[in-house]
Amino acid sequence: MSKTYYDPADLRKFGNITEWDEELGNKFFDYYGKVFEEGALTAREKSLIALAVAHTEQCPYCIDAYTKDTLQRGVTKEEMMEAIHVGAAIKSGATLVHGVQMMDKVNKLDG
Amino acid sequence: MATKSLHKRDNALAQSKKQLEILSNGIFQNGELPTFKDKIAETSQFPLKAKPLEILQINVGYMCNQVCEHCHVDAGPDRKEIMTKETMQQCLEVIKKTGAHTLDLTGGAPEMNPNFRWFVEEAAKAGIKDFIIRSNLTIIRANKKYYDLPEFFKKHNVHVVSSMPHWTRGKTDKQRGDGVFDKSIKALQELNAIGYGMPDSNLRLDLVYNPSGAFLPGDQASMEKDFKKALMEDFGIQFHNLFAITNLPISRFLDYLIASENYEDYMYQLVDAYNPAAVANVMCTNTLSVSWDGYLYDCDFNQMLELPVNSKVKHISEYNEDLLEGRNIVISQHCYGCTAGAGSSCQGTVA
Secondary structure (H helix, E strand, O other): OOOOOOOHHHHHHHHHHHHOOHHHHHHHHHHHHHHOOOOOOOHHHHHHHHHHHHHHOOOHHHHHHHHHHHHHOOOOHHHHHHHHHHHHHHHHHHHHHOHHHHHHHHHHHHO | OOOOOOOOOOOHHHOHHHHHHHHHOHHHOOOOOOOHHHHHHHOOOOOOEOOOOOEEEEEOEOEOOOOOOOOOOOOEOOOOOEOOHHHHHHHHHHHHHOOOOEEEEEOOOHHHOOOHHHHHHHHHOOOOOEEEEEEOOHHHHHOHHHOOHHHHHHHOOOEEEEEOOOOOHHHHHHHHOOOHHHHHHHHHHHHHHOOOOOOOOOOOEEEEEOOOOOOOOOOHHHHHHHHHHHHHHHHOOOOOOEEEOOOOOOHHHHHHHHHOOOHHHHHHHHHHOEOHHHHHOOHHHOEEEEOOOOEEEOOHHHHHOOOEOOOOOOEHHHOOHHHHOOOEOOOOHHHHHHOEOOOOEOOEOOO
16 A cells, blocks of 8 residues: 555556446546547647646646646646646635635624 | 767767667566567557558768757767768669659758768659658758758758757757757748748648657647747748657667656656557658668667668668568567657658
8 A cells, every 4th residue: 555645656547447437437538538629729728727727726646647748739838837827826816805705704793 | 968979978878789778678577568569469560561662761870960859869960970972872773763752861960961962963863752851950050051951952852851849949949959949940931931831832841849858749730730820920930741759768868768767657658658550550661761881770760779670681782672571670669659649750640
């Protein structure tokens, strides 16, 4: 048994989740594959979105996977970092916008 | 970035034997990953056999004005292996009678061979349908004596294929050396100015993309769109096709993989992306590679690994296309580089 919660080698075993539930596993991977196909958004744009979300979700597997995926699509370091800042801005914005709730509550209780 | 070849640095990986040992040991010896032979045997594709020849690729020497980080040739200014006029003459005899539709000159920088222009002039007379010269672009701007190369290429209706790792300066110079991007842009503009790469032009200009690090190339068609958009918007440059080529784990790229502790992960990537459909069209089955000293190989990579053709015919002087056809292709684990994803060849993807 691994002594750490995350093992980089587990990423290549992702597909094994179908072994314990083939139907749902396959449905998930079909869906996943379809989502990342070229559509109204390019596969490159989708990859950058995935990279930003991988960071906001703080998923180490996803960060490994989409760092590599964006590199493969010719994305530059500058573009990658900007994408992460978009994720970070939404994350911090989501925290700070709750400050309005705090302010409302203070005003009500102690205004 | 190194300015000398592995050979000049006396790096152990300059020796093909050492490279082949690495590719056969470790994860391939302990069974973590299947050998290429076992993998293609799973789909009854072993042994790979040579089909009728389509592409005759001639390496006229390992000398180059650049020392690119990932060069599989280990080329550079310090390499002295140069094809002689005598060997060129032997090649010309073959070029006159070959059934191949494509003649592909490579190096090093082929233009640095002192007999390059004579050879091109003579070879062009054979009238082969597609006559490719793999030019690194910067050579055109390297010295005054090369400034007229675009006109020379045009005069002989040569198809120019050039490396361009990215549409940004940073990524290009990281891989190919400081200043390479600006010189390449200038050279591309000069080629465009005389008609190369223009939409309806017969003067073919294609670019080769290979990744700047330990990852595989993205989708060739998407990359081509991105390259075309960026090069047009930023520099007004046009070209015909982009070939996305996978870096094979040999020579300087193997050295880089090991030094950066990416070797095993990269081999896993290649094996995970293995595509039997690419095996069916892999370039060694329709190509023959001739080295600077006239020996024959299944591909340029096997040439660098000193794995000669498995045939009675070993040298251009004893060339016999009929005898070479049907030969068993010589393989090792580097071959996974040509069968990953959409496949990879000197002409881009194959599947």
